[in-house]
Amino acid sequence: MPWSTRLRALRVDTTPLRSSRDFRRLFWGGTIFWFGSMFSYVALPFHLYDLTGSNFAVGALGLVELLPLIVFGLYGGALADHLDRRVLLLATSLAQVVLVAVLTWNAFLDEPRLWLIYLIGALLAVASAMQRPAREALLQQTVRHDQLPAATALNALGREVAMLAGPALAGVLIGQIGAAWAFAVDGAALGVAVLILWGLSPRARGETGDAASLRGIVEGLRYAASRRDLMGTYLVDIIAMVMAMPVVLWPALATDVLQQPEWLGALYTAEAVGALVATATSGWTARVHHHGRAVVLAAMAWGAAIALAGLMPSMIWVLLCLVVAGSMDMLSGVFRSIIWNQTIPDRLRGRLAGIEMLSYSLGPMAGQARAGLVADAWSVRGAITSGGVACVGMVALATVWLREFWTYDARTDVHAVTERERRARLAAQQQGAQEQGRQPRGTADAG
Missing domain, CATH: 1.20.1250.20 (MFS general substrate transporter like domains)
Structure with a gap:
């Protein structure tokens, strides 16, 4: 087999992007969402340490986020099987836009409120935990069964690009003009992602029959x-x-x-x-x-x-x-x-x-x-x-x-x-x- 053929066989399969309009929206919306969230991922611990000088204060954010992650991850999964997954995805995405806007406003204050940072951190964990099952479950509905391996790899590629570029740019931005602007970039990126995801085709309610x-x-x-x-x-x-x-x-x-x-x-x-x-x-x-x-x-x-x-x-x-x-x-x-x-x-x-x-x-x-x-x-x-x-x-x-x-x-x-x-x-x-x-x-x- 020629080397050119072997190399083409290694190349990521972009068929789902070409053949499915809904997958394109899910891919680009999700990638931009990941990219924006990386700015807050880097800025939140920096902001807490800058305000308190305490490593424990930074670590406590993870403790605050742990219970919502467990409880609402499971409940969000149940909702994704009962509601229109597109509606659930958009609702939780809009909630994150609002929460990041509050986080940005607080960071621009002369004396940011520490308790509000922990509260928003917990609520962001709730929204993210409820959103992720809907987004993951939608993938199955946007491409043919035989295209799922390629769609899965593409989703991972978009996420990795965002997770590689996002933190690097966030670090530069925070070092130059501060954490508040990193939160603002996150909010703007989330807003763009919502506009892209808004165009997803409506989906039928889940097949469970019963409420979550x-x-x-x-x-x-x-x-x-x-x-x-x-x-x-x-x-x-x-x-x-x-x-x-x-x-x-x-x-x-x-x-x-x-x-x-x-x-x-x-x-x-x-x-x-x-x-x-x-x-x-x-x-x-x-x-x-x-x-x-x-x-x-x-x-x-x-x-x-x-x-x-x-x-x-x-x-x-x-x-x-x-x-x-x-x-x-x-x-x-x-x-x-x-x-x-x-x-x-x-x-x-x-x-x-x-x-x-x-x-x-x-x-x-x-x-x-x-x-x-x-x-x-x-x-x-x-x-x-x-x-x-x-x-x-x-x-x-x-x-x-x-x-x-x-x-x-x-x-x-x-x-x-x-x-x-x-x-x-x-x-x-x-x-x-x-x-x-x-x-x-x-x-x-x-x-």
């Missing part, structure tokens, strides 16, 4: 627990993040261990560079069918790369290991998302998206705590390397326990086949209705 309730949430949890392939996606990611998420140690690694504090920013962006490369060359992922196996291997490679990063003698080798780790983490995420989008029934997609959000949000929080405790008790290098080794070993053990996850094949899995056939019937019905509507008046009754 605790019973509906429990139904979603039971469904997730009943499928060992889904449990594999959650468990492998949680293990990888709890064991091998060392980002909290980057200041100590750069300053005390490697004695190159000027490279601290590079430590924070190296994984994002790897993730961006992985998504930009993700065309090959559409030809993979054993998605569970791909998740396991990517998670183990992530752990191995983190372990090596802790052993490297120089900054350049650490950064190269982190680029590899970031690409493996992104591939694991892409294949997990493909499993979710190709196998979960539409009537449960919102609730399961809420559970997914918790699985990839809580793991890093616990991982940061683990890394800090081990570093204080042992050493920074020991905490990084031991976490990576533990990740590899524990993912391997989890795979032995969840053998169905390792053997998962999208071509034969009963859930994937059922969903593929359901989507094919729905597409055929819609095409038939369109053709019926194009027939001349009286044709349908002729004969």
Whole structure:
């Protein structure tokens, strides 16, 4: 096979962007939304530290956001299965625009109110937790079933570009003119995203039949627990993040261990560079069918790369290991998302998206705590390397326990086949209705 053909096969598949108007709006709206939110992501802790001079005050923001994330992530998933997901997405997006506007106003005051920052932080966590399941569940409704791998990779690409460019520009802006203007940029970007998302086609109400309730949430949890392939996606990611998420140690690694504090920013962006490369060359992922196996291997490679990063003698080798780790983490995420989008029934997609959000949000929080405790008790290098080794070993053990996850094949899995056939019937019905509507008046009754 010519090298030119091989390279084209690696290129990200942009078919969903060309073929689906709604996916284009979801992609561009979501990317701009992520880009804007990165400004507040950087500015909020800076603003708190600037006002208080306290690391605890900065850390307390995470504690304030934790409970809303858990409670409203699950409730938002239930709402996404009951309401028009477009309406829920727009309502929560508009709420974030208003909240960021209040945050901007407060930051411009001569004496910003500290309590208001924590209140807005908690309310933003509520709005974000309720929005994310609706946005994730909408993806399934905007493209054909066979285009889901490509759509998933494109979504990840947009997010990674935003997460790479946003913090870098936010840091420059904050350093030049202050955090208040960073909040203002976030608000403006969110407003543009809302205008783009406004053009999404109306969607039918969810298929649950009942209003969002605790019973509906429990139904979603039971469904997730009943499928060992889904449990594999959650468990492998949680293990990888709890064991091998060392980002909290980057200041100590750069300053005390490697004695190159000027490279601290590079430590924070190296994984994002790897993730961006992985998504930009993700065309090959559409030809993979054993998605569970791909998740396991990517998670183990992530752990191995983190372990090596802790052993490297120089900054350049650490950064190269982190680029590899970031690409493996992104591939694991892409294949997990493909499993979710190709196998979960539409009537449960919102609730399961809420559970997914918790699985990839809580793991890093616990991982940061683990890394800090081990570093204080042992050493920074020991905490990084031991976490990576533990990740590899524990993912391997989890795979032995969840053998169905390792053997998962999208071509034969009963859930994937059922969903593929359901989507094919729905597409055929819609095409038939369109053709019926194009027939001349009286044709349908002729004969």
